[in-house]
Amino acid sequence: MESSRASRRRRSRRSRRRPLLFTALAAIAVSGVTAGGTVYVKARAHSGARAVASASAPAPASVSPSTTEASVEPAAVDRKALLSQAMASVSVPSGAKVSAAVLEVDSGESAAYGGAAFDTASIVKVDILATLLLQAQDAGRQLTVAEKAYATKMIENSDNASATALWHTIGRAEGLDTANERFGLAGTSGGSGELWGLTQTTAADQLALLQQVFGEESLLSAASRTYVQGLMKGVEADQQWGVSAAAVGSSWALKNGWLARSTTGLWDVNSIGRVTVDGTDYLVAVLSKGTASEAKGISLVEDAAKAAVSSFAAPL
Template sequence: MATASVPSGARVSAAVRAVDSGESAGYGDAAFDTASIVKVDILATLLLQAQDADRQLTPAERSYATKMIENSDNASATALWHTIGRADGLDAANKRFGLTATSGGDGELWGLTQTTAADQLVLLQQVFGTGSRLSTASRSYVQGLMKSVEADQRWGVSAVADGNSWALKNGWLARSTTGLWDVNSIGRVTVDGTGYLVAVLSKGTESQAEGIALVEAAAKAAVSAFTDA
């Protein structure tokens, strides 16, 4: 099994699930800031609420969703954060999705939502798996956006994928209190013909580039628990 070298002062947690077998493995159970990976959760919540109301997303909501996932646009995320009812709406949906260790950020601070790698696997299972609270159409919609992130955001869990066989959302945030970085990546990848759901969370790196390198190494290490067996 491959290992990832963690820079001094940094922390990382990873979780991986083989799609077909359902087998999973993980490293670390601490809570981390989501940064922009919460945008997948915001969209999943919006879609669940729309299903409950038996309605389609409005053109404005679809526009916000596209920019929020493909471009990681923060203003779009804030708009949809309000639409879903901010943390209360997110937390209510997550309870139905089966997340047990995720709590929405205070007020406008959706990027400081707290989560664990294991909980992000649960969310990914709702987006990519069967037995989801989300309809087939809702799942396909989120998957399509996660396959279309802009070119400079195609890093993270995609580093372990065969070619372009990935769908992902990344998050990155320099904390104003310390100047250190949160860098996270979640998604679905195909490796040697097998599908995996992968979530990697990190904090405490001195730069975004160092965080990306750590997340990619951790993703490779996590998947190697299966591929090196």
């Protein structure tokens, strides 16, 4: 048997060779995310054990709310209110009335001021020609030589006899109303009998008609639209007034109408067309009634056209 001293020496040697053992982690807790985006993890050992982990790991960068630029939708522009404000600056003669509508071609934004119906006078000639072209398209035919001659004189010279001839060709008020229903002119009705100049319309409806003449989303073919536009660009010199006043020095295409009412002696004066201002195209319709003279009516229409376009062209 070994002595007790030898036994103690062997136990001491085995104790020195034994590896150190550490207790397992009791818990791992995530303390949070710093402003810089680092996540800190802390480890806790059982009582008497060594701490074995105190590590940090990068997290996806975060941005302080105070430095984040909020994504905000741009506020909608109240075009109707801006147009109303602009039209309030127009001096309207006592007893007269004026209405206007504008569409910015690129954005498609539009607004109308006043919803009353007015006599068309000669601006209906654009509607007559658009109806003729639509009917010809439906029939799969081109305009005849005579129809083209009438159309040119009707638009460029505002010839009434030519308008009457084509008024009959389209089926007078019934033909016009049928086409206008397709064009989307809900507030327009053809004049009775031969009285095409007393067709009733609104500024908003005239804007819809201009979209058929100048817009790509039209019932009229590209060739038909180009044809009408060309005639509206070629009106004779003494009729180059109206909405063109809003496009001084720039391009325009228009048709005007003027009529002295026999019952009152007062004038209907209207103007519709497309104008270009600082490189931007606008469709514009201005209707008026009740002025004491044609000259006063023209002045009113031009002032209204400039005000209406300025409500869109002015910086917000």
